[in-house]
Amino acid sequence: MSRLMNWRAPMLSLLVFFLGIGVWHALTLPTAAPQTVNDEYAALVGAAAATGQKSAFPTPADFGKKVWQHLNEPFYDRGPNDKGIGIQLGYSIGRVLVGYLLAALVAVPLGFLIGMSPTVYRALDPFIQVLKPISPLAWMPLALFTLKDSAVSAIFVIFICSVWPMLINTAFGVASVRREWLNVARTLEVGSFRTAFRVILPAAAPTIMTGMRISISIAWLVIVAAEMLVGGTGIGYFVWNEWNNLSITNILTAILSIGLVGMMLDLMMAKLTKLVTFAE
Amino acid sequence: MSEPLIRIEGISKQFTGRDGAVTTVFEDLHFSVDPGEFVCLIGHSGCGKTTILNVLSGLDQTSSGYVFVGGREVSGPSLDRAVIFQSHALMPWLTVMGNIAFAVSSRWPEWSREKVRKHCQEYIDLVNLTGSEKKRPAELSGGMKQRVGIARALSIRPKMLLMDEPFSALDALTRGVLQEEVLRICAETKQTVFMITHDVDEAILLADKIVLMTNGPHAKIAEIVVNTMPRARTRHDLHKHPHYYRIRNHLIDFLVDRSKAFAGDSPDYDPRHPPLVRPGLDATDAVAADVAKPLMPAKPLVAVAG
Numbered sequence: 391m392s393r394l395m396n397w398r399a400p401m402l403s404l405l406v407f408f409l410g411i412g413v414w415h416a417l418t419l420p421t422a423a424p425q426t427v428n429d430e431y432a433a434l435v436g437a438a439a440a441t442g443q444k445s446a447f448p449t450p451a452d453f454g455k456k457v458w459q460h461l462n463e464p465f466y467d468r469g470p471n472d473k474g475i476g477i478q479l480g481y482s483i484g485r486v487l488v489g490y491l492l493a494a495l496v497a498v499p500l501g502f503l504i505g506m507s508p509t510v511y512r513a514l515d516p517f518i519q520v521l522k523p524i525s526p527l528a529w530m531p532l533a534l535f536t537l538k539d540s541a542v543s544a545i546f547v548i549f550i551c552s553v554w555p556m557l558i559n560t561a562f563g564v565a566s567v568r569r570e571w572l573n574v575a576r577t578l579e580v581g582s583f584r585t586a587f588r589v590i591l592p593a594a595a596p597t598i599m600t601g602m603r604i605s606i607s608i609a610w611l612v613i614v615a616a617e618m619l620v621g622g623t624g625i626g627y628f629v630w631n632e633w634n635n636l637s638i639t640n641i642l643t644a645i646l647s648i649g650l651v652g653m654m655l656d657l658m659m660a661k662l663t664k665l666v667t668f669a670e
Numbered sequence: 671m672s673e674p675l676i677r678i679e680g681i682s683k684q685f686t687g688r689d690g691a692v693t694t695v696f697e698d699l700h701f702s703v704d705p706g707e708f709v710c711l712i713g714h715s716g717c718g719k720t721t722i723l724n725v726l727s728g729l730d731q732t733s734s735g736y737v738f739v740g741g742r743e744v745s746g747p748s749l750d751r752a753v754i755f756q757s758h759a760l761m762p763w764l765t766v767m768g769n770i771a772f773a774v775s776s777r778w779p780e781w782s783r784e785k786v787r788k789h790c791q792e793y794i795d796l797v798n799l800t801g802s803e804k805k806r807p808a809e810l811s812g813g814m815k816q817r818v819g820i821a822r823a824l825s826i827r828p829k830m831l832l833m834d835e836p837f838s839a840l841d842a843l844t845r846g847v848l849q850e851e852v853l854r855i856c857a858e859t860k861q862t863v864f865m866i867t868h869d870v871d872e873a874i875l876l877a878d879k880i881v882l883m884t885n886g887p888h889a890k891i892a893e894i895v896v897n898t899m900p901r902a903r904t905r906h907d908l909h910k911h912p913h914y915y916r917i918r919n920h921l922i923d924f925l926v927d928r929s930k931a932f933a934g935d936s937p938d939y940d941p942r943h944p945p946l947v948r949p950g951l952d953a954t955d956a957v958a959a960d961v962a963k964p965l966m967p968a969k970p971l972v973a974v975a976g
Contacts, residue, residue: 568759570755570757570759571759571761573729573753573755573759574753574755574759574761574773575776576728576729576746576747577727577728577729577747577748577749577751577752577753578747578749578772578773578776578777578826579747579748579749579776580776584776588772589761592761592763592764593761593763595763666763668762668763668806668808669762669806669808670762670807670808
């Protein structure tokens, strides 16, 4: 009985998957009766093109073929406008990681300070509250103007969008470390440095990691839009380039790969969070 | 008579409420704890028991008055005074060994890893937790957690152990077992202990002296009860001793009636020398005891200048 129950969810997932594919397939089937057009036009452009029987939107089979093609050759490089999807994803992941790690380097220590001191917390809170809701892309023109480099600007945008969740969560985690653990450290005459690393850091680690997990998801959301703007390389640029090529199949492939990479980044962070989480 | 390990002179604590009203929780408390003595403090909630313990540990400050430990005024927390917290306060990300090792390496930072481990093991064995070294607090029962708390406090070899209702969160059976262990450990180590409790039987079982506090606000020390029962006590035959019920009735009487009614305005009452009473002795015993061991007069405390 329970084994059957265990299978229910995956079976339902498969059902939803095939239903989706089926609907997709039905919607993209070529129209049954070939539409006849002007004979002269047909002679000029060829019968198949002239009938207009096939939409630019691929069938699931076309899409599958394209995905297979990309999977077989993910890293080819034939000039600036024709690079494998693997290379493009690599550029995007690289930008996200650089911007994200820079953000972590700033946000975690700063959040620590803010969390330790109620005065600093209150002093910086208005700034954080104003800066936090700004769409990271709104910074883009300012970044392009001041940094004068599109690649650096993209990284800056990732930095600015990752910094807030980490900062706020770190401050919150540090500020809400249980009083009794701090009292234990005080009665043991533990220095402030040792208290910070041996008591506050492990106690706040799960909250800090939650902030880091939120940040990486946001960073991955933002990189696509940022790369559409800065161009050149990256999965966001790829999507925009394929829109200009009107290759819906490639756009779909990119969308799928964005989703998969995003999921993997989140799973990685979930694993890391689990490492520092403690049961009470 | 030796110098008391802890001397409290005229401490009081005031809180200013949000509306600016000042509440005096307790005022003008005087008492002392001698080396090797086990002193319990009993009172209703709200009389500032935990505040007194926090003041002794150095985690909290008084509004006025002085606390001396070993002749020196307390200015902050110290490794000389270990605290056993009511909520055990173990760090959940550390193992049993890790929790105790954190305390030990704070006490002796120069010790090698191996030496710390050996020292910790000694105290894990002392509280009968052998075999649970690698467990985390979440895997332990409430009683076991409190044993770790006791081991952690003892492992730094403090001059003084401060306990804040350490067994109040435990079930009655576990509490009884742990009380006996504390009794055994204190007998073995001759540890000086100051403990807060609201359990009369616990106080009679463990304490040499029981400090009785009136209800707050403006709580005072009404009197100090000397436990006249022999120190080798067990939970088992505690109630068979003739002094037991006299002391117990005296304490219950106090908690039920006198803690409220006590005003401290009788001409004989001097907060500097709260009366020392021995309810365990009846008239004839008292005479016998007087002959055997003269009653120690409450030591006059030095008035604080200024």
